[in-house]
Amino acid sequence: MRGKRLLSSTLAVVALLAAAPTALAAPDPAVVRTASGPVRGTVTEHHRLFQGIPFAAPPVGERRWQPPAPATPWTEVRDATKAGSVCPQRPVFPVGGPETGAEDCLYLNVSTPAAATHRPRPVMVWIHGGGFVGGSGSEYPATQLAERGDVVVVTINYRLGALGFLSLPGLSGGGTFGLQDQQAALRWVRANARAFGGDPGNVTVFGESAGALSVCAQLTSPAARGLFDRAIAQSGPCELSWQDSEFLPDVPAGSNWTSRADADNTGTALGATLGCTGDTLACLRGTPVTKLLDSAISQPAFDTPLLPSHPVKAVESGRIARVPVMIGNTRDEHRTFAAFLPEPLSAEKYESVLRTAYGEKADLVLAKYPAAAYSRPTIAWATVTTDSVWARTRHKVTGLLARQVPTFAYEFRDRTVPPVIPGFSDMGAYHGSELPFLFPGSLPVELNAAQRALGERMQRYWANFARTGQPNGQGLPLWLPTKPAERTVQGLDIAPAGIGPVDAAADHNDAFWAGIKP
Template sequence: MKRPRNRISAALVAGLAGALLLGAADPAAAGEAASAGGTTVRTDAGWVKGAETGGQRLFQGIPYAAPPVGELRWRSPRAVAPWQGVRDATAPGSRCAQTADDWGLPASEAEDCLYLNVTAPARSGGNRLRPVLVWLHGGGLTRGAGSDYDARRLAGRGDVVVVTVNYRLGMLGFFGHPGLENSGAFGIEDQQAALRWVRRNAAAFGGDPRNVTLAGESAGSHSVCAQLTSPSAAGLFHRAITQSTPCGAGSFDGTPLRPVLDLPLWLPKVSYEGYGQYLAALLGCADPGTAAACLRGKPVADLLTQDPLPLPGYGNAVLPEDPAKVLQEGRFHRVPVLTGITRDEGTLFAPLISQGPMTAEGYEAAVNTRFGAAAPEVLARYPVGIHDGPPFQAVAAIMSDLDWAWPARDTDLLLARHVPTYSYEFTDRTAPPLFPLPHGIRPLAAHGSELSFLFGVGWESAPLTPAQRRLGDTMIDYWSRFAATGDPNRPGLPAWKRVRPADGTPYVQELSPGRGGIKPFDRASAHNLAFWDDLASRGTGAGRGAKAG
C-alpha cells in the first residue's frame, strides 16, 4: 500500500505547484493534470496528451508562442492563444522555414513553427521535481529542429526533464532592417519565450522551474552564449552547457592571427540592417517607407532564395550590447558552465573553404596566403599528409587547433574568473560523424560527433559500439549531474576538476571510450597551443600568458 500512497502524494505536490505557476482556479484539477506519471498534462494554455514510449513520457509539438505569421512575421514572440479540449501532443510541430542541404536534413516553408517537445521519466520521482535541461539545436542558425534530438535515453538515465526547442532560423529568425522594430535576433527572443514557457509549465511535467540548464551544440551553443549576455534572459536558466562553440574571449584581438573560418559571432546594428536593406532591394522592397509591409507580404519561398546573414545582431532589445564585450568584461549571467569541444572540429568545415578538391600545391598556396612569413612554420607543423588524409585534412587540423582549441582555452579562463567552469574535450576518433564528409576527408572526432552519445539523432548515423555506449552513459551521468547541482562530479564517476584561472593552462577532462579513456587531457600539446601562442605574440609586444590570465 505504500507505493500507491507515494504516487498520490507526488501528484498532489506537482499539482499544487502547477496551480501556483499556471494560475489555475481549481488546484484539484491542476493536481489531476500534473500527475507525475501521466500522459495528459495541463499547461497554462490548455491540456496536452502525449505518449509513453521507450520507458519515458514524450510530449511533442507543444506551442510556446503564437505563430509568427502575417503581421507577426519579424516581430517579438507573442503569447499563444489558449485552446479548448485536449491537444494531441504525439507528433512534433513543423520545422521552422529552411532549405534542404547536402546532408539530408529536410526543407520546410513553415512559419508556424514555434513548438517544443518535452521528454520526462515515466517513473515517479516521489515529491521531488527533477532538473530541467533545455536543448537548443545546431544547424548554423539556418537549419535543424528540436525534434531531431530524441532525448529519451538522456531523460531516463539522467533522471531529468528534457525540453527541445524550435526557433526561427535564417531570414525569418536573424533578419534585420531599419523598418523592423528590435530586429536582428528574433530567434534568440524565441528561445527566451521557450524558457519562459518552461518557467511557467515545467512543474506540470515533473520538472523544477528553479533548476533549469540551458544547453546547446554548435549554433545552439552560440545561442547559449547569447543568452548568457542578454539582460532579458536573467533568471530564466541556472546553469549553461556549451558544446563546440566557445563563447569567445577575444583570442584574436591585437594579434596578427585570424581564424581560417573567419566569421564573426555577433553583428552590430549597422551591419545587419545594412545587409537587410540590400536583401530587401533584391526582393523588390527597396522603398524605406513601405519595406516592412512589402517584405511581410513576400512568400516564404521567395525569402528562402536569398542568402541569410545567420548571426545574432546586437543593438536591439534582446542583445543591447556587443556580447563579446559583455563577456570580456565579465558582465554575463553568473551561472555554472560546462563547456567543451571535439578533438577534430575542423573536419566538418574544411571543405567549406573550397568548391572542389584541394591539391597539395593548392594547400601550400592557401597557407602562404593566410599566414605570410609564418607559412613555412605552419606547413612544417601541419604537413599536407597529416592524419593520412587529403590536403583538406591538413586544413582541418589547423582549423581544429586555431579556430576552436585556441579560443576554447581563453574562454575557459575567462569564464572561470567569474563562475564555476568545467571543460571537456571529446576525443573519440572512431565516433560516427554528424554527416558524411566529401573529398575523402577522415572525420575523426568531428564537429557534432558527440551528439549521438547523448541523444538519439534524427539523421542516419552508425550505431555506437558497446564501449561507445558506455562512454555515452558516463557523459549522460556527467551532464545530468551538472544539471542537478552545477557540478558534474558524483561518486562512481572519474573525478572532473574545475578550471582554475590561476593555473594558466585550464584543466580539461578527456572523454574517450575504453578503459582509462576518461582522464585529464593535455589540450595544449594536442593542439599545438604554444606554437600558436608564439605566432600570436609576434609584433604584439606581449605573450599569451598576460592576455589569457
C-alpha cells in the same frame, strides 16, 4: 418509515463507496495541463514524451519579424504525439536543396521519466545547432537522457536565417528574433516545468554549435537574467571568427556575430535585391519564404537591447549571468566542414589557402602543419582550422569564464565515431560527433558497445551538472573545475584513453597560435 430512511442512507453510502475508485483514480500520465491548455503525449514503460507544444503564437503575416507573442490558449486536450513543423530552412545536404518547414514553427518537445516523483526534477532545455539556418528540436531524441539522468528535457525550435535574424533601420528587435524565441521558450519552461514534474527553479540551458553560441548569447543577455540556472556550451565557444580562406577556402573573413549597424545594412541590401521600394518591411513581409531562404542572413546582432555588446566582450568585462558553466569542443571539429569542399585540397591548394589566411606568417604554419604529416592535405587544413578557430577560442573563453563562475571544460576525443558523411574517411572526433552519445538517434550512426558505455557516462555527467552545478557523481571519473590558467580539460574517450584530464592546450598548439593570431 425510519427503516426506509436508514435503508436509503445505507444505499447512498454503498453507492458513494462504489464510485470512490473512479473518483480517486490516478490522473492519466499522458495528459498534462499546461498554462495554455491540456496536452496528451505518449507514455511508455520508461518515459513520457510530449511533442509539438506551442510556446508562442505563429510568427506569420504581420507577426513576421516581431517579438514572440504568447500562444493562444485552448481548452480541448491537444494532441502532443507528433512533432510540430520545423522552421523554414534548406537541407544541409545537398546544399541549396528544396525548402522544408513552415513559419508556424514555434514548438517544443518535453521528455520525462515515466515514474512519478515527489521531488521536482531538474529541467534541461536544448537549443539545436545548424548554423542559425537549419535544424530543429525534434531532431534530438531525448527520452534516454531523461530516463538515465532522471531529468526533464525540453527541445525547442526558434526562427532561422532571415526569418530569425533580419534587421532593418528602425525595426524593433532586429537581428535577434531567433534569440528572442529561445527566451520565450525559457519563460514557458519556468511557467510549465512543474506540470511535467520539473523544477522551475533549476533549469539548465544547453546547446551545440549554433546552439552553443546561443547559450553564450543568453549568458550575456540582460533579458535572459533569471531564466536559467546553469549553462552548457558544446562546440560553440562564444566567438567563432576567421580570416580570409581560414574557415573554408576562398571564403572571406567573417564571424558568427554582426553589429546592429551592419545587420541593418545587410537587411536593406536584401530588400533592394528583392525589388522592395518604399516600405521595405511591408514588402519583405509579403515576400515568399523561398526568396528569403536564399539570403545569407544568419548572424545574431549585438549593439541591441538583447545583446548590448559582442558576447565575448561581455564575458571579458564580467557582464554575464552568474551560473555554473560547462564548455567544450570535439578534438577534430573542422573535419566536418571538409565535406563542404567541392573537391579535396591538393598540396598546392593547401599552401595557397594558408598563405591567403596567414600572410607573412604562413611559412610558420606550413612548418608546424606540413601536409605530408597528415593522411591528405584536406585533413591538414581541417587540423589547422580546428586549432586556430575552435580550440584557441575555447581555451580563451574558458579562462575568462573560470575567473567568474564555476567552470567545467571538456574535449570529446573518440576518433572512432562512425562518419556521418558516407565515404569520408579520417573524420576523427568531428564537429557534432558527441551528439549521438547524448541523444541516440540524432545522427545516422551506429555506436558500438564501448561508445554506448561512454554515452552513458556522458549523460550522467550532463544530468549531474544540471542537478547540482557540477558533473561528478558515484562511479564516474573525477572531473575537476577549471582554473583560469588551466591547460587541462576532461577528456571524454573510449578505452584505452578513457575519461580523464588531458592537456588540450598542448594538443592544439595554443602557445603557437598565440603568436600567429594574438
